Structure formats: structure tokens, C-alpha cells
Amino acid sequence: MWKFIHQLASPPHFFRLAARMLPWLVLPGLLLVGYATYAGLFLAPADYQQGDAFRIIYVHVPSAYLSMLAYMIMAVSAGIGLIWRIKLSHAVAAAAAPIGAWFTFLALATGSIWGKPMWGTWWEWGDPRLTSELIMLFLYFGYMALRGAIDDTTKADKSSAVLALVGAVNVPIIHFSVEWWSSLHQGATLVKKGGPAMDPAMLYPLLAMILGFTLLFGALLLRRVRAEVLFRERRTRWVKELILSGKGPN
Amino acid sequence: MTDENETLGIFSGMLGIARRDLLLAWKRPGDILNPLFFFAMVATLFPLAVGPSPEQLELSGPAVLWVAALLAMLLSLNSLFLSDYEDGSLDQMLVSPMPLSALALGKTLAHWLTSGLPLVLVSPVVAITFRMPFSVTGVLMLTLLLGTISLSLLGAVGAALTVGLYRGTALLSLLILPLAMPVLIFGARTVSLVASGDGVAGGLYFLGAYAVLVLSFSPFATAAALRISNE
């Protein structure tokens, strides 16, 4: 078991292992997303309040959830890299950030699109989730900006790791603060996921979508990490052999 | 060295560097005054932009003052470690047997005394222009007191991460502002709640608890960031 974990930290091993894992993530992921899209669009009944507009939940909720998962993965792997000095861990953090940022943006965009028919406006400050996601986007930007401002990769890894850890501590506090803040506003429409009790026909596609998104996120992350590893290890022998052997990075 | 001696030693180190920074600030009064002027000016921008209607002023007072205070703190945080980094004092701090976290905390303390505390003391003067009643001003000062402590501590981490980086100023703001949002939210809104007659204990407790939380990790995160940035 320890040997497996130890091997995992070795870039060439991880590179090969990730390649083998990819199909196991992509195929089920695509299947789940496919089913969920179909079921969400056609099988789930229209919400009696919102009509068909609620269906954007199938993209909005998984995106929002993944934006937070990505941040946690980023922070945890940055922390592992910082404390145990494992370079691959830093590569995972670096790879996770842009993906997380995009999911955050997707959550914001779909939230906004959902909001237009619901609240009549493209942006509603009273909705705590939307505001939290916006702050989360800024956290991602800050992380990526700090990385970009430091030329030396090792130094960038370490600095951004400290930032990610401090941010991770603050994320729950930010959520709590925004919840409290929006609750002060009388009449704010707090968007609940489809209401107090969700019809199973609505729920199952949502769960499937969340799982599918997660698997695809995992696949995306592995691909990015592989690319990061190749770049960071570009001067090493194993990378040179890999390129010369003609198999090339896949 | 007995444990007792060691603790005393750490405090002496922390206070020693705080004293040094206060002495430095004394020799350059502009460092203290400029952020205060900035605070007053930013607070003035809003009535100028929005119009002098008294209802609007009263309503927006807490928020404007809090945003102005936050921005003024950011301004002064920039240079927290800059001169030490540039003249080699940071090297000396890193190579001293004194724990770096203690030295970082000492510097943060000095920063708060020269940036946060003056803001708290000057705020009533600016608050008057927003027609803020005295009862509300009292709460404003209290929230600023607790809030600026958190901002100094959080800002120290950001300053340590960005010291010596190209365009460090802008980057520092980008890093700190999202993290400072809970403080801003609770600070400004608690003051508004006084104006509407609601209880403020909850908000104040939050600000106090948050300050304690940040105090528990800031010196160590700042020290780690300083080591990394100085390499």
C-alpha cells in the first residue's frame, strides 16, 4: 500500500498510471452526463413553479459543487506538496486551478441565466450562492495571478500553496458570511434546489449529472496534470526518451 | 534556557521589533498620515458622486466608511515587509534564533498600531460628515477596532507573499480582498443594524472570533511566506 502511494509521487509512474486511468473516467463520465442530459431535459417533469427554466439546475448545481471540490483538491494537494515536499502534488494544484476557475465561471453564468426568468434580472446580489461563487472566482484569480507573478516554478509552488491553504480556511467563513448577509435582506429569493422535496424523477438525473461531471473533472484534471508533469520534467531523461520513442504524450 | 526564559525571550523579540518599526514610523510620519488622508478622501468621494441627500448619507455611511478603511489598510500593508526585504533586514530576521513567527507578529502589531488604530480614532470625525449619530459611531469604532486587527493579520500574509514581486501592490489587493470580505460584511452591516435598531452582539462576536482565528494562523503563515519570498 505504501509502495503504491510512494510510486504515485514519482512523475513517470504517475504519468503512465494516469494514462491508464483516463478511459475509466471518461467513458462512464460521458455515459452518465449523456443519460442525465437526456433525462433532465426530457424525462424529468417540468417544475410547477418555474416550468422548464429549472432544468438549468442540471448544469448549475454540478458546476457549483465542482468549483468547490476543485478548490479543496487544489488546497489539499498544495498543502501536501508544501509539507511533504512532493513536487507532483504541486503539479496537481497548478492543474486544478484553471479547471476550478472555469467551473466557477460556468456556475456563475448558468446561475445568471437561471436568474433572468426567475428574478427578472441577470444578477441578484441577494442570492448567497451566486455571491459566494463570485468571491470564489476572485480567490481562483488571486491564486493564478500569484503563480503567474513568480518566475521560479518551485517558489511559485510554495507561495501559492500558502495562499491556497489560507484561502481554504476562509472559504467556509466566506460562505457563512454571505449567507448571513443575504438573510438580512428582506424578501431575497433564496434559491433552493428545486424546493423542499425533490421529485425522484428530477433528482436522479441531477445525481447522475453530479457524478458524471465529477468523473469528467477527474479526467480533465489527470490530463492537465500529465501536461504539467511533462513541462516540469522536460529536461529529465525519461521525458526525452518518451518523446524520442515516438509514442509521444497521449 | 528554561521554558519561562524562552517565552520571555520570544516576547522580547516580538516587542523589540515592534518598537523598532514604531520608531521607524515616528521618523516618517507620512507613513501614518497618508493612509489617514486617503481614508478621509475616499469617504468624501461617495457623497460627491452620489449627492448630498441626508437620507442617502445616513444609509450609506457605515458602508462607505468601512470600504474606505479597508482600502486605506491595503495601502499601508503594501510596504509592511518591503524595506526589510530591500535592505537585507529580512535576511537578518530569518537567520536569527528568534522564531520568525514572533518577529512577524511583532511587525504586524506595529502595523496595526500605525495603521489600524489611527483609523479607528479618526473615524468619528469622518462619520460626522455622514450624519452618523453617536450611538452608531460607537459601534462603528468597535467594529473597526476588531476588523482592522483582522485586516492587519490577514494583510501581513498577503504582504509576505507579494513582497518584491513586480506589481506587488495590485496583486496584494487581489489576494486580500476576497479573504477580507467576511470582515467587511460583518463590519459594515453590524453598524447598519444599529441604525435600524437591531442587536449587534452577534456581529461583534463574529468579528472578535474571526480576529482570534486569524491571529492563530497569521504569524505562522506570514513566516512561511516570508521564507519563501526571500529565497
Added chain:
Amino acid sequence: MTAKLTADELTLFRGERCLFQGLSFALSPGELLLLEGRNGSGKTSLMRAIAGLIELESGEIFWNGEPVRSNRQAFHGSLVWMAHRVGLKADLTLVENLKFEAHLRAQSNQDFDEVLQRLGIDRLKRLPIRSLSAGQQRRVALARMMMSRVPLWLMDEPFTNLDREGRSLVMELTTEHLDRDGMCIMAAHQDIEIGGNVQKILL
């Protein structure tokens, strides 16, 4: 005599470049380790790595047999670092700067004025550092070094900005330190004359 400071297989990367690999040495009381090499050869980086300012890729440094990694405080309490940037606050006076040092590390009971006189800067003691020339500032750094009562001196290009008198003063002080069973690591690219055992590393 057992070596007090030993380094085992030190390797350091700066970005992509490997500055040195598998470097080892042992330093005993009364000895001077001289780092020689062209500009950019890694002398300063090696010194900074020994001082603990830069993280090594691999390798271990031992102080009194204990790895420095696990006993940083004792190690730092036993050394003083003199770098190219002197580490003095420009706005504070000489006296104010040296008084602050006591908060960073243990100071000797040696008389302030005595040390300053020896270095020829006692008439400057109430002036802010910014009014001092670069050479005078370096002498202040030397004063700080002298007033600390630590066995290990780390000096990175200590002769910078010093006139001939200043340079011979440095060599004199170092020799005295070595005579008192002190140790010194020095990076320099000039000819130096220092009594005592001198080891050399060429980077």
C-alpha cells in the same frame, strides 16, 4: 579536533540550473572555509543555503553532530550573517540599529564604544545610516558581527566597498576570531591573508 560544522552531499538547484551537487565539507574550530569562484558560480547561494535562507535540493548540514534541520534555533543562535546587503535600517541611527540587534540574538558585553572606535566609526554613531557611505555601512555590519558572541561567522564578500585599511581590518578581525577558536566561512574573490587553517572550495 572534532568538526563542529559538517555538510554532507549538498545539492542545490536554482530554477533549472544545478549550482552544485554532492558538496561536502567539515569545519573545525579555528578554521576558515574559503569559497572561491567567479561571479554567479554559486558562492552566495551556497552561503545562503548554509545559513538556512535557501532550501537545499538534498543533503544535510550538521552542527555539533545534530542535523540543522531539526535544531534550527541552536544553529542560528551560533552564527552571524554578513551579506552584501548590510541589513541596517537607513532611517535609524547606528546606535539604534545596534541596540535592536539585542532583540534578535545574544550580544556580548563588549563595550559599544570600544568596538566602534576600533572600526573607526564611533564619531558616526548618532547619524542615521543613510548618511553613511557604503564603506562605513559595511564597518557597522562588522561592528555588529564583532559584538555578537557566536562561534560561526558567515561572510559573503566582506571586502566590498572597503578601502585598503578596511580590508586589512577585516582580515585582522577574522584572524583574531579564529584564534579564539571561532569558525568562519567566507566567500571572496580577492587574495586574502588570514592566519589559521584555511580550507578552500572552488565553485
